[in-house]
Amino acid sequence: MYKTREVKVGPYILGSGHPVRVQSMCNTDTRNVQATAAQINLLEDAGCEINRVAVPDMQAAQAIGEIKKRIHSPLVADIHFDYKLALEAIKQGVDKVRINPGNIGAVENTKEVVKAAKDAGVAIRIGVNAGSVKYLKSVQGKMDLSDEKWAEVMVNEALEQANILEQLNFKDVVVSLKSDNFKRTVLANELFAKQSDIPLHIGLTEAGSFLSGTVKSAVALGTLLQKGIGATIRVSLTEDPRMQVRTAYEILKALGLREYGPNLISCPTCGRTQVDVTGTVHALEERIYSDKALLQKATGLKIAVMGCVVNGPGEARDADFGIAGGKGEGLYFEHGQTMFKLPQEKWVDFLIQKIKDWKK
Ligand code: SF4
Structure with missing residues (x-):
């Protein structure tokens, strides 16, 4: 069992032996409050404990307050590049922000987000996906990387991003290291768990259709969870998001980590x-x-x-x-x-x- 720090997201404590929480992500337009809240309500009924929404623009960020009023679970805002969206999402009452400090420009921007997150008690998730790792973009097509090297590159980027927050004395951090490749995902998460006490949100990206995605996710997440790695999980499937939740619980049930349903x-x-x-x-x-x-x-x-x-x-x-x-x-x-x-x-x-x- 890897010992991690504890990070609070809404009513849940993540990491350090607390129950592994099930997450999903809406596929609605976040600006459509009614559709997004309705989908989250369905996901909550299916047992989803933490929900994430994409925040591509200011209108989506401003919708968060109204969405929050209509749901009962903690909400995560998924933000890329624009730190002002993170500030607005926090102002609107979001519970966690997924944003990479290295992608939001000047360090002053990160400082502003960190201050707002600290004041509001909001956690930050750093999400490193294999397809968007900076180093890999720069070497694309020039060399073949082994799975071990992929893992190393992903972990280094996550640690680099986490270090930015660490320097600002911000501890409420969760990291995710995802790839569509089983081996790279497992190696990266194992490597990170050995080097950091930051809790991990685990999953595969683009896992695929219901059957193949379920099998790939069960193998990858099962391997990690069996080793005590993973504070929250998401099963990404090209499928009704409720099936993602159910599949996540089936994985946790099979491992004897959670009980949900018969x-x-x-x-x-x-x-x-x-x-x-x-x-x-x-x-x-x-x-x-x-x-x-x-x-x-x-x-x-x-x-x-x-x-x-x-x-x-x-x-x-x-x-x-x-x-x-x-x-x-x-x-x-x-x-x-x-x-x-x-x-x-x-x-x-x-x-x-x-x-x-x-x-x-
Ligand atoms: S329980 Fe009976 S019917 Fe079912 S597979 Fe086994 S032998 Fe066949």
Whole structure:
């Protein structure tokens, strides 16, 4: 476990063994307050704890105050090049600013942003993406870099940026080092964690479509989180942002780091299956993940839907609520006890009711 400093973002403390927080980013036009707040509300319902919005101009920065009034989670303003946008976002009540001190001109600009951030208790994230690293731009096409060298270059740039804030005695800093490449992302974050106590926000850039992006993110983030690296995560997918949130929780759940939603166990089905396991699981997920209250109720519950009585009863018995299929019906188990047979058409409603009635 890498020891990091603690950085406060809204109600959350990041780093130093605190729960790994799930982030996402809106894909709405930030100037459209209603659309942006509505998307953040949906993301909050999906469990997103910190949300980020792009702030490309002053109108977007000025929209932050109104957006903040309509949401319940900390908000991050993503800013490039123009320090005045950061000043306005802070004035509007943003909780964190993603900006790179080296990209906003004279050191006086950084000093102004740091003073405003300090006064308002706002954290700053330095975000280094492989594609936009200064050094790489200057050498592009002139040499092939190994993944190790990419990592080193990214880390050096992050440390250089962090050092600017350090010189100004500003400590509430988070760093991210992202690439679309698994190895570079992992190497860069590992290298940074060895050299700095600044907490890391981890993720891949442009991870891709739902399936490939999920797999790449799970491998990269899983590798880092398993080593105790990562205070917040974002899964970037070309997909509904709510799926990014759900995927992030699934990664954290698989690693035993967070609980959110049920642990749904189901078999892949085979030639023995005589019930609709796939349809049942999809219907269950649809019902649970579209109802925040149900999702919270189901958190921590193990629910098993298994296809037959050969391998099914073992898993079903081990669950809080489990069904082992037969022919058009299934044997229902509750906390290890064999209960009764249940026709397949009643499975989904029955399990949903069980979740609703469940008292922790
Ligand atoms: S639990 Fe039964 S139906 Fe499901 S995959 Fe295993 S053997 Fe096949």
